[in-house]
Amino acid sequence: MALPNVVVLGLVTLAVVYFALRTFLNATQDVREPPVLATGIPFVTPAIGMAVKEVKYLVQLRDQYHLPIYTLRLPFYRVYVVNLPSLIQTAQRQAKSL
Numbered sequence: 001m002a003l004p005n006v007v008v009l010g011l012v013t014l015a016v017v018y019f020a021l022r023t024f025l026n027a028t029q030d031v032r033e034p035p036v037l038a039t040g041i042p043f044v045t046p047a048i049g050m051a052v053k054e055v056k057y058l059v060q061l062r063d064q065y066h067l068p069i070y071t072l073r074l075p076f077y078r079v080y081v082v083n084l085p086s087l088i089q090t091a092q093r094q095a096k097s098l
Helices: 002-027 044-053 055-065 085-097
Strands: 069-074 077-082
Touching (some): 044 069, 055 069, 077 085
């Protein structure tokens, strides 16, 4: 009988952590920044994807979302990914203001 309580407690804890991370992500995203991608688990999924797949992860995201520029949120870092060559100079000029 104790096992189901542990499972329920674990699931509730995971849900609370997920929604806390999602809320933190939305609350700290500046409106001047490129849109942030809605990845599975905020901060964690992009970190694992970049660690495991490296550049292939960025290609996968480009093909999946079809955005010219977007923000990847990693723990303690923001990564701005530019997929449209014509936006590179603009992004470099704007980088100092973000």
